Amino acid sequence: MIADFRLLGQLRAAIGEVDVLPAAAKPRQVLALLAVRAGQIVTVPMLTEELWGEQLPRSAVTTLQTYVLQLRRRISTALGDPSGVAAKELLATVHGGYRLLVPPELVDLHRARALIERGRRALAAGEDRAAGLLLHQALGLWDGPMLVDVPKGRQLGIECLSLAEVRLGALELRIEADLRLGRHAELLGELTALTAEQPLYETLHAQYMIALHRAGRSGTALEVFRRLRARLVDETGLEPSARMQRVHQAILVGHPMPESVLLR
Incomplete structure (x- = not known):
């Protein structure tokens, strides 16, 4: 069929x-x-x-x-x-x-989930190029918010919220793969928009800071951290996570940001 x-x-x-x-x-x-x-x-x-x-x-x-x-x-x-x-x-x-x-492979949602899982495994195995291709392919299946033209009750509402998080997680993994492949300059425009859309999402801010630092814009990267910290403290009463603090400190001392620093 x-x-x-x-x-x-x-x-x-x-x-x-x-x-x-x-x-x-x-x-x-x-x-x-x-x-x-x-x-x-x-x-x-x-x-x-x-x-x-x-x-x-x-x-x-x-x-x-x-x-x-x-x-x-x-x-x-x-x-x-x-x-x-x-x-x-x-x-x-x-x-x-x-x-x-x-x-399930006849439903784009399930194809996307399978591709994301394959991409996750490839990234964990250090197969960065393969991971990037799989995650790009998965994210390409989205053509807007899930079921944008369908009324949603409780069940579909839960599914849509869940898939929004799945997509964001896949985007985070795909950006990590691209950073590992040295595509930091290509990511700057995308990360500028993503961090504006997700002003409290620490992982995207960490990735943005790393991309800026590697592109020779360490001062801007430190300003991204300052804005994020101010917003976190003001809106949640929390300091940035230990991971964000490590990225911030690495930029302050001019660390070259090896893969071990990325999102760990």
Whole structure:
């Protein structure tokens, strides 16, 4: 089966060349949650909570069944299966819920997670170039905030928050790989924007300081530390971490910043 489910940006769902994405908001939520948990059972309570929160209508279960039926009809059309048997196998009813039986690699979210894990392992093994390529590939799957065009209840809201952190972690790893490969000058513009967007994120600031220092702009790197420290103290009452202090001290003494200093 050739299928493509995209969640990292606008929701997209196609089987073969046929779009199976419903137009109505709530069936889209159902499809999105099933695709997020591709291959796993999504229980009826999880789905009804996603759709209606704690204010369940009396017809919640029946209405959910209607949405599933609508999805199966679209899948049947895409599969050229007027009997609907194959659609019921693809979007299966199981004890207590439903399961979308598509291989995870057909869902961009799961492809991204797999690439990030491979990139993480490569970086840990010192395979910096391979790690950078894998992490660049993973991050390239994002086309904006996850499910930007889908209403989100509790379940999808949690998934989106989780994936935002996953993406930020992958970005941090990719920047580390690029720093190890000597691409500090190329990173300056990106890190300028990222630290403005994440004013309390210490790792990105440490990476920015290292890139600036290696580009011969140690004074600017020290100013980045000063601003971060002032903001941390003002907003959280905390001093920068020991890692940030080590990077700061290394810049003060003109340390060349070997890889052992990076994010350790």
